[in-house]
Amino acid sequence: MTDNAIRVYKAWDLPTRLFHWINFLCVITLSFLGLVMLFKGEIGISGNEARIGLKVLHVSVGYIFAINLVVRIFWGFIGGRYSRWTTLFPGKNFKQELSSYKASSTSGKPQTFIGHNPKGRLSVLLMLLLLTVQMTTGLIRAGTDIYYPPFGNVAANHVAAEGVLPSQIMPYDSTGTDPDKMAELKAFKKPFGMIHIYTAYVLWLLILVHLFAVIRVDAGGEGTLVSSMFSGNKHLPREPEDQ
Template sequence: MSELKTYAVWDAGTRWFHWINVLCVSALAIIGLLILNADALDLPTSGKLTLKTVHVFVGYVFALNLLWRIIWAFLGNRHARWSAILPGGKGYCQSVRSYITAFKSGHPEHYLGHNPLGRLGVSLLFLLMTIQAMTGLLLAGTDLFYPPLGHWIAQWVAASGVAPDSLKPYSPEMYDSAAYESMRALRKPFVTIHQYNFYALISVVVLHIASVIITELKEGGSIISAMFTGQKIINGRAVDGERDSHN
């Protein structure tokens, strides 16, 4: 019988990112759905503005946390780095086939970090979150005149004699109508991308959660608890190495 071993896997930087991200995505999803259904909920303009303001500030935390994780992928331990996250590299396709075959056979391969399919899923999550953050920051500027682009948007749409820094959302009397319509036309495709990318992101998040639960049940390895403790318990050999282990 194989010996159970405990491995230090997820460092503190990775774990903090993960749980802050969970809170941010959950909050943004709930608030976003309320904004999308504001008319059906018969919310007043002041209510919409409050929701959008909270959405933006949570979005700032989300974007900064994502930026931190991108940087940490160059600085963290070997399981936190891009080389352990992004799919590809020598032998990657073979490792995918081997992992799927072993999983189907009932004798799954153990990985300390992300398994080959997990790397695909996590990379897709990073891509979708980056798109969501970038489009969200642009929309914050075009809708509420918030940073990082709000100052330039305000200069663009302010009516003659109106100080750009004094512009307020939902105040058409303060805008140059032609400039405002041009800005809204520029904004429109980013609204569409932000909305449909949100649906894609939530779908992949649900798939990610389901995959983690299924993998935990099939393989063990304390996958879920490891994101709290940083440690995985493996019964047998890990494909991606057995460094930094202790009994």
């Protein structure tokens, strides 16, 4: 293949592209609702009804986000070559791949990849890890804060006073609860709330880096990254390293 011959390669299968865009929409919506929750005082939202309403909305979108993420995790085992964990996780030659990619980037003729370049692999893995942390801590908070599935029943069962049915326990209402058990639940859920919020901060930062890197790589002649997440195809100007 000559230097100027652009070839088209099938990079992302349909489930991976669907995951990406559903995840994109969910993260924007969850981040927006999360920020409204964080700054509710400043924007004049008060009262338990509004607080619970916001959480229910956030958790409802969170379920779509969680299902989409779990499907992607499974797809990593059975999906197309460039979506698989085996392609994403660094192998035994990774150090060498990374340094030769870095050297090629500074030479003005960067290596090209059908899947992710070595730096991209690390950043995608980190993002998927943080998304999984958000999903897990979010589901635990949904259960322990507003008694929503999948852990809500266990939490309500734990705090219900003797003779009270878990279904009678309401969020932000101590009626029918055992104060000691309630204090235990409060102590248990606190670190998950902290992790949820600090992970959101790191995730927002990483998303900015991801956007910047994708645009830089696309404009730098390593192939059509942005359009490939719509069409599934990458147009590469040179022989890819991962064919």
